[in-house]
Amino acid sequence: MSHVVQIKTQVRDAAAVRAGCSRLGLDAPVEGEVKLFSETVTGLAVRLKDWRYPVVFDTTTGESKFDNYQGRWGRQDRLDEFLQAYAVEKTKIEAGRKGYSVAEQRLADGSIKVSLLVGGAS
Amino acid sequence: MKTIDVIVSPVGASRIETNGFTGDQCRQASAFLEQALGLAENERLKAEFYKTEVRDHQQARQSS
Numbered sequence: 001m002s003h004v005v006q007i008k009t010q011v012r013d014a015a016a017v018r019a020g021c022s023r024l025g026l027d028a029p030v031e032g033e034v035k036l037f038s039e040t041v042t043g044l045a046v047r048l049k050d051w052r053y054p055v056v057f058d059t060t061t062g063e064s065k066f067d068n069y070q071g072r073w074g075r076q077d078r079l080d081e082f083l084q085a086y087a088v089e090k091t092k093i094e095a096g097r098k099g100y101s102v103a104e105q106r107l108a109d110g111s112i113k114v115s116l117l118v119g120g121a122s
Numbered sequence: 123m124k125t126i127d128v129i130v131s132p133v134g135a136s137r138i139e140t141n142g143f144t145g146d147q148c149r150q151a152s153a154f155l156e157q158a159l160g161l162a163e164n165e166r167l168k169a170e171f172y173k174t175e176v177r178d179h180q181q182a183r184q185s186s
Contacts, residue, residue: 003152013158084130087136114129116126
């Protein structure tokens with residue numbers, strides 16, 4: 001039997017956040033207290049390209065906090081791009097823990113396919 | 123060949139597809155990724171599962 005599952009990404013792994021930043025050429029994330037426009041939050045802060053304030057991830061809950069002023073202080077697609085990089089790197093980290101070999105392929109629609117070879121013929 | 127494909131969309135959502143597993147192995151095989159990546163929103167069984175079910179029904183009718 002085979003199946004398909006849709007997953008909404010939750011950012012809960014600091015190592016994968018670091019790998020995602022590295023993948024996109026961003027500065028390494030910084031843990032601590034960060035001031036956004038109208039509030040101060042605590043977590044793992046990622047500085048996205050052209051964003052005025054960082055995105056701050058709470059890795060215990062997977063929630064993110066940011067203030068991009070509805071796109072005027074930072075484009076949503078920069079955050080989307082980071083979430084994609086995070087999910088790819090997280091998949092590769094988990095595959096590595098299991099000892100599975102991994103192949104990565106960029107698809108025509110901009111998606112990234114990560115294939116894990118689990119074992120021999122069933 | 124058993125594979126797990128993770129397709130991450132440009133907005134960061136993931137789709138996990140298992141291939142080549144038998145029985146409930148596929149769910150067990152991909153559970154670690156589902157838990158690691160985030161929140162599972164929905165699941166569907168692939169077409170080959172239903173084909174197997176229909177064939178089993180036909181065989182059961184013929185043998186009865």
